[in-house]
Amino acid sequence: MGLTQDPKTDNHTNARDRRYLARYLVLTIVLMVPLVFSFAFIRNLYPFAASTMMLRDRDRGSDYYILRGETLTGETIDLPPINLTDALSGRHWSLVSAAVENKSFQITSLHPENARLAAAHVGDDLPRAARLDELLRAWGLIYNSRLPEASPQRLRSVRLDAYRWKGEIAGDSGQFVESWRALL
Amino acid sequence: MVRAGVCGFVFCEILLTSFSDLGQLPVTLLRPTGAMKLLPWRLYDLLLTPGGMLGFKCLMVISLGAATLGCFTSLATKASALLFVFYEGVLRSFGHFNHDEMPAVYILVVLALAPCGDAFSLDNLRGKTRLRRSEILYGYPILLMRILLAWSYFSSALIKLRVAGLGYLSADNLPALAIEHSLDNLHDTQYKFAFSLPQISKYTPIFVGLALAWELLFPLAIFFRRARFIILTIGIGFHLATMFLMNIFFPYHIAMYVVFVDWGRFLAKVRSWADRRVRRPEPPSLIERLTPP
Numbered sequence: 471m472g473l474t475q476d477p478k479t480d481n482h483t484n485a486r487d488r489r490y491l492a493r494y495l496v497l498t499i500v501l502m503v504p505l506v507f508s509f510a511f512i513r514n515l516y517p518f519a520a521s522t523m524m525l526r527d528r529d530r531g532s533d534y535y536i537l538r539g540e541t542l543t544g545e546t547i548d549l550p551p552i553n554l555t556d557a558l559s560g561r562h563w564s565l566v567s568a569a570v571e572n573k574s575f576q577i578t579s580l581h582p583e584n585a586r587l588a589a590a591h592v593g594d595d596l597p598r599a600a601r602l603d604e605l606l607r608a609w610g611l612i613y614n615s616r617l618p619e620a621s622p623q624r625l626r627s628v629r630l631d632a633y634r635w636k637g638e639i640a641g642d643s644g645q646f647v648e649s650w651r652a653l654l
Numbered sequence: 655m656v657r658a659g660v661c662g663f664v665f666c667e668i669l670l671t672s673f674s675d676l677g678q679l680p681v682t683l684l685r686p687t688g689a690m691k692l693l694p695w696r697l698y699d700l701l702l703t704p705g706g707m708l709g710f711k712c713l714m715v716i717s718l719g720a721a722t723l724g725c726f727t728s729l730a731t732k733a734s735a736l737l738f739v740f741y742e743g744v745l746r747s748f749g750h751f752n753h754d755e756m757p758a759v760y761i762l763v764v765l766a767l768a769p770c771g772d773a774f775s776l777d778n779l780r781g782k783t784r785l786r787r788s789e790i791l792y793g794y795p796i797l798l799m800r801i802l803l804a805w806s807y808f809s810s811a812l813i814k815l816r817v818a819g820l821g822y823l824s825a826d827n828l829p830a831l832a833i834e835h836s837l838d839n840l841h842d843t844q845y846k847f848a849f850s851l852p853q854i855s856k857y858t859p860i861f862v863g864l865a866l867a868w869e870l871l872f873p874l875a876i877f878f879r880r881a882r883f884i885i886l887t888i889g890i891g892f893h894l895a896t897m898f899l900m901n902i903f904f905p906y907h908i909a910m911y912v913v914f915v916d917w918g919r920f921l922a923k924v925r926s927w928a929d930r931r932v933r934r935p936e937p938p939s940l941i942e943r944l945t946p947p
Contacts, residue, residue: 483786483787486786487786487787487788487791490768490769490791491790491791491794493767494767494768494794494795494798497763497764497767497798498798501760501763501764501798501802502801502805505802505805505809509809509812509813512813512816512817514687514688514751515688515689516687516688516689516690516743516746516751517688517689517739517742517743517756517759518688519751519753519756519806520753520809520813521753521806521809521810521813522751522753522813522817523752523753523810523902525813525814525817525818532834534834534837534838534840535838535840536838536839537839537840548839549839550839550840550844551840552841552842554675555672555675555676555678555679556671556672556675557671557672557673557675557676557745558676558745558748558749559842560749560752560754560841560842560902560903561745561746561748561749561750561752562749562840562841563749563835563838563840563841564749564750565683565748565749566840568683568685568749568750569683573685574682574683574684574685576685577685577686578691579686579691579695581681581682581684581695581698582695583682584682601680601682601683604680604682604683605679605680605683608678608679608680611678612675612678633837635833635834635837637830637834639826639829639830639833639851639852639855640852643833643837643849644837
């Protein structure tokens with residue numbers, strides 16, 4: 471395919487090309503300036519990322535979680551959530567941690583249902599992991615929906631076990647802290 | 655070609671992902687982030703249902719499929735960029751703000767505003783496009799896409815040094831980071847190689863230092879072809895290593911390496927190879943050789 475050679479369209483083509491160049495200039499500014507600001511202030515402001523993965527607080531341990539299910543036969547199985555909600559690839563650990571810490575109640579504009587729940591607990595503290603039960607039930611229902619009604623492998627409950635890791639690389643890999651269980 | 659590669663990868667990812675399962679999660683766990691805060695809760699309530707998410711997936715598959723094929727390219731790339739920005743915002747509102755998919759988001763935005771369907775597209779086959787004279791119109795978006803991907807690596811290295819300083823190179827840092835991401839069953843993979851790292855912790859500063867140097871040198875891949883090949887090859891190794899050691903994998907970053915391929919040169923090589931194959935006379939078959947004239 472050759473390039474356009476029609477002289478009648480030259481002016482029109484040049485004007486269009488110039489519009490593209492102006493568009494590129496604006497695009498570069500709109501993308502790069504917020505990215506540089508995100509970097510300068512080390513702040514993620516969607517859709518501009520500060521690339522803060524692979525950083526950790528070196529002097530602190532952390533809590534971690536294991537998701538498990540209990541089948542109708544009483545067997546306890548590991549339930550990696552990537553097999554249940556694959557869309558959240560790479561994010562399940564932060565979703566669970568945020569649910570345990572009630573982070574959806576710590577934003578400026580609460581979901582109306584969260585606002586109602588928070589209002590009902592004015593004066594006393596909101597229970598820890600207030601919405602975790604719904605999350606565990608949702609995962610359990612997704613798991614069960616893939617099995618026949620009569621399957622003994624269906625779950626009757628989903629459990630989240632929390633452990634604390636002290637951050638010592640040569641030490642204990644974790645101590646049990648607490649557990650939450652959602653009946654299906 | 656870049657458009658087909660980028661949109662094709664995102665298309666496959668979306669096609670193979672279950673949106674209806676995501677729609678079963680409680681919307682009350684959502685914490686809209688950044689620009690996603692501008693949207694009303696009513697929209698999230700409507701969207702985060704199995705039916706709502708399935709409809710959303712259909713929209714994404716249609717627009718990304720059209721963008722991959724180069725059919726109604728201008729409209730399809732714009733719709734794809736918009737939908738993908740929104741989708742990634744929803745995902746980040748559930749979890750943390752990781753940056754794996756972000757270069758793909760920016761690259762889709764660049765493609766949406768560039769004449770990326772002029773050559774390798776169905777629109778071109780249908781005679782709906784024509785090539786422009788100015789090479790910068792095609793060259794600049796490629797340069798910008800390369801800069802955006804290189805920025806992701808370069809800024810990541812600088813932030814590590816800014817936040818953690820030279821302590822990032824301490825012997826405990828990599829083993830601790832890797833173990834921290836290998837304890838639970840909430841990561842995508844469950845590799846346990848991290849627990850072997852303490853045994854070689856005195857050598858890990860060398861690996862971490864080399865990885866930091868590689869990230870800082872990544873911008874060289876924008877301009878130098880030889881450096882590009884080495885840097886991108888190391889990149890694939892780096893991301894595989896983070897998957898096995900930390901259960902963190904960045905498939906979008908690897909897929910976006912497609913913007914570093916010089917497709918014109920690649921196609922010219924394929925054509926010349928094909929021409930040589932056509933011109934070379936076929937060697938006589940065994941039967942011909944054994945048959946007397």
